[in-house]
Amino acid sequence: MSPSTYSISDLASEFDVTTRSIRFYEDQKLLFPTRKGQTRIYSGPDRVRLKLILRGKRLGFSLAETRELFELWDESTTGSMKQLELLMTKIQEKKAALEQQLKDIAMLQLELDSAESRCQDAMNELKNNPV
Amino acid sequence: MSPSTYSISDLASEFDVTTRSIRFYEDQKLLFPTRKGQTRIYSGPDRVRLKLILRGKRLGFSLAETRELFELWDESTTGSMKQLELLMTKIQEKKAALEQQLKDIAMLQLELDSAESRCQDAMNELKNNPV
DNA sequence: TTTTGGCTTTACGTTTACGTAAACTTCCGC
DNA sequence: GCGGAAGTTTACGTAAACGTAAAGCCAAAA
Secondary structure: OOOOEEOHHHHHHHHOOOHHHHHHHHHOOOOOOEEEOOEEEEEHHHHHHHHHHHHHHHOOOOHHHHHHHHHHHHHHOOOOHHHHHHHHHHHHHHHHHHHHHHHHHHHHHHHHHHHHHHHHHHHHHHHHOOO | OOOOEEOHHHHHHHHOOOHHHHHHHHHOOOOOOEEEOOEEEEEHHHHHHHHHHHHHHHOOOOHHHHHHHHHHHHHHOOOOHHHHHHHHHHHHHHHHHHHHHHHHHHHHHHHHHHHHHHHHHHHHHHHHOOO
16 A cells, blocks of 8 residues: 655655755745654655645646645635635636636647648658659 | 738737747747838737747747747758658657646646635535634 | 837846755665 | 765755846837
8 A cells, every 4th residue: 555654755756856846845835744853754645735736837837826825725724704715716716727728728739730730741742752 | 800010019918928028039039020120020920929939838838849849840841751750759749748738637627626615615614603 | 309109239137946066964784 | 883875954056038227229299
């Protein structure tokens, strides 16, 4: 079964990032591993956070954005109505941004498909009509 | 009907970017407007290029990546088989990257939906059970 | 004619997200 | 008990993508 704690290099190799990056995320208040002496110990939830950070990055989220979401989420457990409404707003914003991204991807896929077939045509032409 | 040429501020306002950015893209060999005296004149194809640059940016493409695709595409008209094959490879790579992005978005949408309903629950709870 | 608005170049500054090197501790196997 | 691997902190360096003056050209309006 999957372990319940991880070393920094465990996570680094699993997600293919450098330990430097992981420490940097901690520096930016995105991760809060516990310590055993000086050594960082990462829990299951820590690991999930890292996964979310990286997913966010692949989608163009800045670390600051991701941190803001984490903070709102964390505060929401103890939060006032105001806090909850703010969180809700941010969630809607991100959802809307993802919708826009889906559109962008769809457009780009069409263009790449078109480019692909033009490219294919050119290759066939070259085969049948060598210079 | 839509004009066939554009000033730099036309494009800047249409796409909501600064003229500084547009000039920077030119500096990075992504755009090649003609000149009337010193003033830049953008054609329809130039405008399309800018749109592609910005779409790429929203999807996390670096300017260098986008430029490489542009260059391969431009060279493909006069290109050898080698060139065409390289272009084809790059197109496949981008398509694969977009597929990954679709997965990331799907995952994140699920998580945001879940967060949204938890948030909604917490808000209802607060309404029915005020502190 | 002057001044205003938009364009230009040049160049240094800034933010984000790390890379990289130095110098140090801790533990593990031999 | 010693070397090496893996961890740590501190701190300067870097690439990308612009921001932000500074200083000047040029055409239309006042």
